[in-house]
Amino acid sequence: MKGSKPRNVLPGFGLSMGFTIFYLSVIVLIPLSAVLFKTFELSWPEFWKTVTSARVLASYRVSFLTAFFAGLVNLVFGMLIAWVLVRYRFPGKKLIDSLVDLPFALPTAVAGIALTAIYAPNGWIGSYLAPLGIKVAYSPIGITIALIFIGLPFVVRTVQPVLQDLEKETEEAAVMLGSYRLRTFWKVILPELMPALVTGFAMAFARGIGEYGSVVFISGNMPLKTEITPLLIMTKLEQYDYAGATAIALVMLIVSFLMLLVINLLQWQMNRRTIAR
Numbered sequence: 001m002k003g004s005k006p007r008n009v010l011p012g013f014g015l016s017m018g019f020t021i022f023y024l025s026v027i028v029l030i031p032l033s034a035v036l037f038k039t040f041e042l043s044w045p046e047f048w049k050t051v052t053s054a055r056v057l058a059s060y061r062v063s064f065l066t067a068f069f070a071g072l073v074n075l076v077f078g079m080l081i082a083w084v085l086v087r088y089r090f091p092g093k094k095l096i097d098s099l100v101d102l103p104f105a106l107p108t109a110v111a112g113i114a115l116t117a118i119y120a121p122n123g124w125i126g127s128y129l130a131p132l133g134i135k136v137a138y139s140p141i142g143i144t145i146a147l148i149f150i151g152l153p154f155v156v157r158t159v160q161p162v163l164q165d166l167e168k169e170t171e172e173a174a175v176m177l178g179s180y181r182l183r184t185f186w187k188v189i190l191p192e193l194m195p196a197l198v199t200g201f202a203m204a205f206a207r208g209i210g211e212y213g214s215v216v217f218i219s220g221n222m223p224l225k226t227e228i229t230p231l232l233i234m235t236k237l238e239q240y241d242y243a244g245a246t247a248i249a250l251v252m253l254i255v256s257f258l259m260l261l262v263i264n265l266l267q268w269q270m271n272r273r274t275i276a277r
Contacts, residue, residue: 038246050247059229066140067208070147071201078155086163103150108213115146116218138220146214151204158200166192195270202263209256
């Protein structure tokens with residue numbers, strides 16, 4: 001009929017949309033709203049005093065900075081690992097490919113204990129670094145290493161499908177037109193990978209901010225130095241200060257949401273530029 005709205009080939013949008021909203025509400029929105037409502041038990045002066053104390057601000061700095069730098073490291077080396085796994089054939093390739101997912105399967109507490117045993121002053125690697133004055137365990141460096149370990153699969157698994165779908169003919173055409181390899185990578189390949197790289201970075205960064213199990217052992221948990229915000233929230237809960245714990249969690253939630261929003265906007269702009277080309 002002229003002017004009528006086209007119908008989908010597969011019906012059921014209304015029902016599936018209803019299930020989607022219901023599921024997201026139960027799993028995501030209701031728990032997050034509980035954090036907000038629990039925080040309302042505090043007055044504004046109490047809330048501000050809780051979230052701006054020196055110990056809390058120091059934990060924010062440790063959590064966000066270590067997660068950010070770990071994300072940057074994974075951005076570079078995750079792309080390199082994905083490139084090797086997609087573009088080259090070599091013995092043991094499937095084994096290495098499966099090892100990438102090991103941080104997903106390994107309990108985070110086990111990862112934390114293993115990293116601490118390796119990088120402690122008397123550990124396998126830490127014993128060689130200690131005489132050089134390099135302290136890894138019980139320092140922000142150790143926290144960053146732990147976050148690199150748990151965040152690497154996010155970048156690799158996000159970039160891999162894009163590399164697999166990238167046509168090699170485009171690269172060959174650029175080389176035939178006289179473009180150097182570095183210029184081909186910078187002008188042809190990297191723009192195609194940027195949206196996936198930004199997505200992988202955002203996922204690794206978000207995971208790093210809330211990571212607890214793999215960090216709590218290697219950090220040393222020293223207030224004002226290596227104490228992460230998730231541990232501080234757990235400390236508040238153990239002290240039955242539920243309102244204080246939710247207040248700190250709410251600040252982390254807001255800051256994380258804003259940072260992810262900015263990253264998603266950048267990704268959206270890059271996707272638009274890619275489509276326009």
